[in-house]
């Protein structure tokens with residue numbers, strides 16, 4: 001099977017190749033060893049490292065069986081979660097789905113997956129509930145901690161709605177909870193209500209959890225092959241976790257750190273396929289939460305080209321020279337579409353008549369790369385053969401392992417997220433949550 005590839009040729013005018021390889025030997029290889037031996041900071045969160053190899057077939061079969069129950073009993077399944085309990089499933093489903101699936105009628109046995117709990121938008125929740133009023137729906141509620149406010153609000157509303165639409169007993173059959181084995185309000189609720197549950201292991205952090213039931217169940221409900229997804233990740237685990245030289249995870253991690261040291265403080269993940277928009281969102285969380293700490297870390301941004309060349313293109317070409325790009329290039333599109341010839345040729349497009357749309361897209365990609373590199377924006381290029389479950393599995397594991405290596409090169413703990421708590425405690429203080437009385441007084445004094 002083909003593999004994803006990493007090419008750094010368009011970086012070496014900014015950072016010489018020998019510098020990157022020196023960093024690889026001096027820092028990336030020891031970082032990978034630290035991950036494997038579990039001797040680095042955050043070593044209680046390394047469950048993702050060999051997860052593809054540790055995932056037994058029967059576990060995947062159980063997830064598929066529960067997904068099939070939901071597929072057979074629902075037209076819509078709302079996946080409730082935020083951050084790591086949302087982005088992985090959303091990224092994979094969007095990458096594999098037909099771009100207009102949302103507007104197509106529901107087919108029996110093939111429900112549409114909707115998302116909630118990833119915001120506190122009152123209009124979003126109101127409109128979702130209005131939409132679901134006359135629909136057969138189920139809920140997957142996902143929260144590792146079981147205490148996160150956003151999904152808790154959405155779940156409270158949706159649970160009440162489902163129970164009033166189909167009764168408590170039937171609602172209980174259409175709700176699946178994914179949470180900690182023992183702790184948290186969601187675990188207690190699931191036990192009391194008798195929901196089917198899956199466990200998120202303690203040693204797998206939210207942003208590394210897409211290959212656990214957190215990501216796999218919604219992806220299976222959407223009709224995609226989670227065995228192939230995990231198989232792709234396993235291939236990448238075999239390729240990169242124990243490999244000697246030519247390790248693409250070490251190469252990517254070293255290159256981005258070398259660029260960071262050379263003053264390139266922002267990494268823009270670029271795609272030329274709109275199906276990868278949410279993959280960029282997943283990647284932003286993975287790298288942002290893992291590396292942005294101790295007042296360090298590359299700022300992860302993402303754009304969709306060529307769409308954003310018409311909005312962000314000017315800045316990238318000509319703004320402050322503190323950025324580099326990592327381009328995900330999909331070699332082969334799933335469908336073919338040629339540009340038709342037109343007798344009048346008023347739009348002047350006949351010079352590309354007969355060419356495939358993807359050929360034009362590839363020239364946009366190549367032209368942009370040359371322009372950006374000439375303009376002082378180094379490019380790392382990641383090539384993925386096609387958008388399939390296997391290759392997405394490879395890409396997910398590639399970015400996860402590279403992230404662990406990169407975080408250790410940067411000398412941060414890549415597996416905690418202390419900064420995420422600050423807004424939560426302020427929000428709780430402002431909402432006068434019991435237990436926050438002193439914080440409420442302190443914050444009100446600031447207003």
Ligand code: PA5
Pocket residue numbers: 082083084085142143144145146147148151205206207289417
């Ligand atoms: O990476 C993380 O740990 C966070 O972003 C979480 O994924 C997010 O806050 C959701 O947490 P939980 O699954 O506990 O509701």
